[in-house]
Amino acid sequence: MLTDQFYMQLALDKAWEYQLLTYPNPAVGATVTLNGRILSVEAHRKAGTSHAEVLALLKAYETLLKTEIDFDRFDAHKAHAFLLALPKDFFAECSIYVTLEPCSHTGKTPSCASLLSALELKEVIVGIEDPIESHSGGLERLKNTRSGILKEKCQALIKPFMIWQKKAFVLFKLAQSTNGRIGGGYLSSKASLTHVHQLRGVCDSLLIGANTVRVDRPTLDCRFTNGQAPDVKIYARRDDLDREIPLFSVVERSVEVISNLDFLKEPSFILVEGGEGMLKALQSRIDWMLIYQTPKLSTNNLTYNIDMNLQFLHQGKKDVDLMIWSRQVGD
């Protein structure tokens, strides 16, 4: 206990809760400690809002002073200003563990490296240095730094971010019973459905097979999160689709019927929903799979047949369901 790995793992687990929801930013987590006590564990939640380090420092402030801040903590400008106005030695005995090197550039939010430099923490420990050249250099601006803690896990965490720098990051989403049956009604928990709607709300396009559209006649909106419904691409050999299917009527969304997958060359985040047919058609293009597994065994005979090797990356609960993140690996 009391090890670097333990504190970094807490930051990693928190970051996974917001995996992909931070698009186009990477998922990042942070833990603040004081003499071995854990003051806070936080993660970046949404692009354009406060980064993990900032949220963790605000929460550490609240833990230390047994108080609650009274402004919007997700407003990065307000949050930075608040932290910079604290007495200079406020965090002098604190250390921060961050899964990714603090950003050194100023984008929608101020630079975290500048902030941490001004706050003069006891130590800044990072999992990996920022692999994007224009973002790196954060560590050089800081004193008392170390890096490389749980390096492989921190790299796995930002793999989607690395992929969507160059091409589409393709996530295949599937909901199944524990004995691998798919089809109607397997997303038993509201929490799982809400998570799907959060992903739909941040992706660039939702890609779906024509057969699923014909059979399920879906809406594919984000009604559980009140989010903007995603643009939809329907993968079909020929466009014979009934325009009465609800997805065509959702406001402020484009629907395109496509017969080739060239758009996957473009940097983007593509969410794929579908069954066996789509899984087979997309197999060589799938980066990660996200499986929501419900606590049921079923005699429903709709399943999916495919040979594919995966690596489990992270697993958690969404209410009663399991949520299993995995990546496709070669043979």
Added chain:
Amino acid sequence: MLTDQFYMQLALDKAWEYQLLTYPNPAVGATVTLNGRILSVEAHRKAGTSHAEVLALLKAYETLLKTEIDFDRFDAHKAHAFLLALPKDFFAECSIYVTLEPCSHTGKTPSCASLLSALELKEVIVGIEDPIESHSGGLERLKNTRSGILKEKCQALIKPFMIWQKKAFVLFKLAQSTNGRIGGGYLSSKASLTHVHQLRGVCDSLLIGANTVRVDRPTLDCRFTNGQAPDVKIYARRDDLDREIPLFSVVERSVEVISNLDFLKEPSFILVEGGEGMLKALQSRIDWMLIYQTPKLSTNNLTYNIDMNLQFLHQGKKDVDLMIWSRQVGD
């Protein structure tokens, strides 16, 4: 952070690593803290050896003094004697979180309640009080106690123990691909196989279907753990089994061919291995299921068809595999 729930959850997670392996004892975990710092997280591992509290206190000693003890920490008598010989105020500022009330009776190991009483910790926080009357009363012998932290999770942890007080606790074990295919070769990781052999080593009997015996011709021993092979009960309508099947030749094990399940009325721990047939035959008797899920999708067409409602209790990794603990719930 720094909450009772956080420290208790660490103890719970550690205890789940040894779930059922402590038979006939319950699984128990413990966390020791000092001013909010986590000094140790430990769990009871095997009946007849040191309890969770004792292992956690020994580890806390090591963390504080940056040293390593030089005796067998699993020898409860040595461990108690060592802890009792420490300066009286050694743990005076430490608190301990235990998932279950410390035992007040002296069995194979000395009483933990007596030990904690003598060590005069700052606080003893327990998840639940001991539900077995002859074991309870531990808290009454201690000062500065609280109970009821993560009560439901702590109750779920010892449910097998509660069941095997009265009748057989029946665990159905299954290994499957992520799309629910069973049969040969799905336990891909050595760690999962080793865990199965650990369970075989502690259960009272391994119950298996005649069909699996005929088809797989298994050995059903504990060769990965060098443990004593379990007694085997083969559930068969008629005994036409080939005695050349390896399981019959394992030394110091009894094999019985049975046609009824009355033995499940006896307090015991019964591990069930088998496929769809055995799952259906046993359905009304199954308490928990343990599924080892491998990171593969497969076109193998051997699966299992059954309607059953589960509740996921705990999930973890065994090397590359997922290990999913669940209990059967009514409709």
